[in-house]
Amino acid sequence: MSDKKLPKRSENYAEWYQELVKKADLAEHSAVKGCMVIKPYGYTIWENMQRELDRMFKETGHTNAYFPLFVPKSFLEKEEGHAEGFAKECAVVTHYRLKANPDKKGALMVDSESKLEEELIVRPTSEAVIWHTYKNWIQSYRDLPLLINQWANVVRWEMRTRLFLRTTEFLWQEGHTAHATADEAVIETKQMLEVYATFAETFLALPVIKGVKTANERFAGAEDTYCIEALMQDGKALQAGTSHFLGQNFAKAFDVKFVNKQNQQEYVWGTSWGVSTRLMGALVMAHSDDNGLILPPAIAPFQVVIVPIGKTEEQLAKVEKKIIEIQKELRAKNIRFKFDNRDNLTPGFKFADWELRGVPVRLALGERDIDNGTIEVARRDKERGEEGAKTIEKLENIAEFIEKLLAQIQHDIYQKALKYRDEHITEVNSWEEFKDVLQNKGGFVSAHWDGTTETELKIKEETKATIRCIPFETKNEAGKCIFSGKNSQKRVLFAQAY
Amino acid sequence: MSDKKLPKRSENYAEWYQELVKKADLAEHSAVKGCMVIKPYGYTIWENMQRELDRMFKETGHTNAYFPLFVPKSFLEKEEGHAEGFAKECAVVTHYRLKANPDKKGALMVDSESKLEEELIVRPTSEAVIWHTYKNWIQSYRDLPLLINQWANVVRWEMRTRLFLRTTEFLWQEGHTAHATADEAVIETKQMLEVYATFAETFLALPVIKGVKTANERFAGAEDTYCIEALMQDGKALQAGTSHFLGQNFAKAFDVKFVNKQNQQEYVWGTSWGVSTRLMGALVMAHSDDNGLILPPAIAPFQVVIVPIGKTEEQLAKVEKKIIEIQKELRAKNIRFKFDNRDNLTPGFKFADWELRGVPVRLALGERDIDNGTIEVARRDKERGEEGAKTIEKLENIAEFIEKLLAQIQHDIYQKALKYRDEHITEVNSWEEFKDVLQNKGGFVSAHWDGTTETELKIKEETKATIRCIPFETKNEAGKCIFSGKNSQKRVLFAQAY
Numbered sequence A, B: 001m002s003d004k005k006l007p008k009r010s011e012n013y014a015e016w017y018q019e020l021v022k023k024a025d026l027a028e029h030s031a032v033k034g035c036m037v038i039k040p041y042g043y044t045i046w047e048n049m050q051r052e053l054d055r056m057f058k059e060t061g062h063t064n065a066y067f068p069l070f071v072p073k074s075f076l077e078k079e080e081g082h083a084e085g086f087a088k089e090c091a092v093v094t095h096y097r098l099k100a101n102p103d104k105k106g107a108l109m110v111d112s113e114s115k116l117e118e119e120l121i122v123r124p125t126s127e128a129v130i131w132h133t134y135k136n137w138i139q140s141y142r143d144l145p146l147l148i149n150q151w152a153n154v155v156r157w158e159m160r161t162r163l164f165l166r167t168t169e170f171l172w173q174e175g176h177t178a179h180a181t182a183d184e185a186v187i188e189t190k191q192m193l194e195v196y197a198t199f200a201e202t203f204l205a206l207p208v209i210k211g212v213k214t215a216n217e218r219f220a221g222a223e224d225t226y227c228i229e230a231l232m233q234d235g236k237a238l239q240a241g242t243s244h245f246l247g248q249n250f251a252k253a254f255d256v257k258f259v260n261k262q263n264q265q266e267y268v269w270g271t272s273w274g275v276s277t278r279l280m281g282a283l284v285m286a287h288s289d290d291n292g293l294i295l296p297p298a299i300a301p302f303q304v305v306i307v308p309i310g311k312t313e314e315q316l317a318k319v320e321k322k323i324i325e326i327q328k329e330l331r332a333k334n335i336r337f338k339f340d341n342r343d344n345l346t347p348g349f350k351f352a353d354w355e356l357r358g359v360p361v362r363l364a365l366g367e368r369d370i371d372n373g374t375i376e377v378a379r380r381d382k383e384r385g386e387e388g389a390k391t392i393e394k395l396e397n398i399a400e401f402i403e404k405l406l407a408q409i410q411h412d413i414y415q416k417a418l419k420y421r422d423e424h425i426t427e428v429n430s431w432e433e434f435k436d437v438l439q440n441k442g443g444f445v446s447a448h449w450d451g452t453t454e455t456e457l458k459i460k461e462e463t464k465a466t467i468r469c470i471p472f473e474t475k476n477e478a479g480k481c482i483f484s485g486k487n488s489q490k491r492v493l494f495a496q497a498y
Helices: A012-021 A039-058 A071-079 A080-089 A127-137 A180-204 A250-252 A279-288 A314-333 A348-358 A367-372 A398-423 A431-440 A452-463 B013-023 B040-059 B073-077 B080-089 B127-137 B182-204 B250-251 B278-287 B312-330 B347-356 B367-372 B398-423 B431-440 B453-464
Strands: A028-029 A036-038 A070-072 A091-097 A098-100 A108-110 A117-122 A146-155 A167-178 A210-214 A224-231 A235-245 A258-260 A265-267 A269-276 A304-308 A337-341 A362-365 A374-379 A390-394 A424-427 A444-448 A465-469 A490-493 B027-029 B036-038 B069-071 B092-095 B099-102 B108-110 B115-122 B146-155 B170-181 B209-212 B224-231 B239-247 B257-259 B265-267 B269-277 B304-310 B335-340 B361-363 B373-379 B390-394 B425-427 B444-449 B466-472 B491-495
Touching: A012 A279, A036 A039, A039 A146, A039 A167, A070 A071, A070 A127, A071 A080, A071 A117, A071 A127, A071 B108, A080 A250, A080 A269, A098 B080, A108 B073, A127 A146, A127 A167, A127 A250, A146 B146, A167 A180, A180 A210, A180 A235, A180 A269, A180 A304, A180 B373, A224 A279, A224 A398, A224 A465, A224 A490, A235 A250, A235 A279, A235 B036, A235 B335, A250 A265, A250 A269, A250 B115, A269 A279, A269 B170, A279 A398, A279 A465, A304 A314, A304 A348, A314 A337, A314 A367, A314 A398, A362 A367, A362 A398, A367 A374, A390 A398, A390 B361, A398 A424, A431 A444, A431 A452, A452 A465, A490 B335, A490 B398, B013 B027, B036 B040, B040 B146, B040 B170, B040 B182, B040 B278, B073 B080, B073 B115, B073 B127, B080 B250, B099 B239, B108 B453, B127 B146, B127 B170, B127 B250, B170 B182, B182 B209, B182 B224, B182 B239, B182 B269, B224 B278, B224 B398, B224 B466, B224 B491, B239 B250, B239 B278, B250 B269, B265 B453, B269 B278, B278 B398, B304 B312, B304 B347, B312 B335, B312 B361, B312 B367, B347 B361, B361 B398, B367 B373, B373 B398, B398 B425, B431 B444, B453 B466
Parallel strands: A304 A337, A304 A362, A424 A444, B304 B335, B304 B361, B425 B444
Antiparallel strands: A028 A036, A070 A117, A091 A117, A091 B092, A098 A108, A146 A167, A167 A269, A210 A224, A210 A465, A224 A235, A235 A269, A258 A265, A362 A374, A374 A390, A444 A490, A465 A490, B027 B036, B069 B115, B092 B115, B099 B108, B146 B170, B170 B269, B209 B224, B209 B466, B224 B239, B239 B269, B257 B265, B361 B373, B373 B390, B444 B491, B466 B491
């Protein structure tokens, strides 16, 4: 707690992010390369996300289940595109026992006699193991649709990692559904993308663009990948969730057939969809400022912090008594609060501490406030000194005031992010403009593209920008590809991305 | 669903258990040796357990966090007893990449160039990785107590596995706390055992005996292991939860010190405690019968199933209309129900199906019932034909009746298990008696023991019985060890166990 000062976003955004995640006690690097420790404060935010998502999954008819951590190597091989996509980042279990090292007292070594006949992969995703299982669960159209979700850890070996954004192990949910028709599976794929978009916008206050990925950016093994794309404050895009239409690829790879109503055998149609602890990174980068986190009330561990002000024990006792009343009112309205009565810290220190941690509303109460029947209310989402950042409110019915204020803050954080995002979607019509916007403004660049992977890769090579998505909401408009000059029927969204 | 018939408990208890778990859709073996798939119905029970436990952990001041799946081999070595205890059952990650197998099209092989410098162990438990982390989190007495829990998957390589009871991968929660004094740590250890006991008795309807393990049965790395022990219907005991006082063992192994109020450096005192998906096995084996599961209402996925009876579409429409009213009433009382309106199955089939799945209350409603203002109510916990197993109740205020009935069922299931358990605690005073009870009656055997590991192991060798615990509630009573004849001050509980 001694050095809480953050780098400024304008000076070093990457460093600001990294330091903020650590200093606000969200997560830290572990001793295992590429793996993170999610600290209690950060994990509580993840739990709040989980709770809302899980509710939304269940409301749309899904149930949770659990499948093994390990995938036999031969399973991964079965769907060719899938195998190619994940082979290079697999943690491989080869042995199942250690033994005492005879050359070094107290040390352990791998017991070579425990070598596995077939290596096991720590799941990078669970399509292979789940479709192998589905083969036995699905016989008839009456077994469909099968609508299952799993909350789990997955491992993808990464050389360059960043807390939450790219880690070797991460937490996520993965939905895996099976359907009788392609239409039904596509409807499911789109429905879950809508769930993700609603979640991101409603709870994370994160505006997203819905669209479809190009062939080059598709999930390994999918026919189509839908995505939600968000914009961070440094002008880079972040893929916040994906939903895949798998066609019959995994059904064919794992021989999953069903008898339809006409008594004929058919392959099953599949989807999969997921969001991960990466959302934590999106949340931090979308809203926070140089003083610390700014958390939307809907997912903040504490929505309100209460700091008592007083010099003497008598003053503090009087203040504390009043705060107990306020707590009762807040509890009755299901407002999550923290009473910071740490006796070894000054109010100023506490203010900075909770500012760093992004608590949406701070209440400060002293003896004089009580005498005046008032309380000091500070909003984390406003800048220090900005109008409305700090106000004096009546103590009477304070919980009702705060309830409304929290809703207002949730709304304002979203609107601010939306305004920034909309100001950073730039239509360009030439290669020069395209490069200029990427270099000097950032954000999404809406441009014509000739539809080829070749052009897509060349643009990436020259500018590091990728096609984030072909947005659902795009009007048909004839134009010329900004790179090749060939004909194009609609604009797509480019951006540099996390 | 074609062959739902179970083996009888009296004929083959092990087979009955195994088949029941599979046929009731709780879990099944996966393609990965020793790992299970927890199916949606089984997972919902686990979620219900998690929700209650998580609430109880938070009410006692704990927060959740997440630590890495992988433990570097050198970490495991640091606490000697711990290393010895787990070395022989470790899944070991040695490589981080696959590549195309040049000799076989489409096949993958381990890329030998991706060999890790230090092998990683898939966590069998997280003391090592957590205490390594705690070193940086704890400096002063103000950082204590540190009260953290983790919900996670763990892997312990098992040669002989049984669904839920012993699997290579299982799900659990592991609490890891750090304290300034030994006293505080012991109080925490005992508090969490109480939480487990309350949970088992209140929600699982599972009576447990609280006690302390002998040195030989202690957790690898602990100073003391407290446990709750339950009794299954075949007379075998099952350890349902453990809470460990770690002393300063892990603090010393990982050099975790704090500055106390007197400004002196001291090693921290630790605890750890856990329950796992093994509880699912205990739940099944404690209550169920030859017709299927018997689930306590408190954790049943569905507390009530409603089966419509009718031959014509007109009859069914009338019945369904009434059932919609009943559903509203049940929902208002937060009763979890399922309306089984599958149109391709007979009521008789549905009755057997839900009996197998252990739904506590079954409602059946036909046209004549509606005309009479009545409904048929069946209790799953009573035997078929037993008084009160099936009754006709008034339709008016049926939800209120069911609410009370569910509480009664929860109570009765517990009492039945308690009666069986209490009838199967047998005091013996000779070696002959001891063997006779184990062979012909089963259950817990309360006997004097001389306190040595030597005797404990010999008894185990001859009878397969282990000391389940030294119960907290034991009066001091002088006696002679049933095996060695040496003096003893109190009885301990022996049993054959899962």
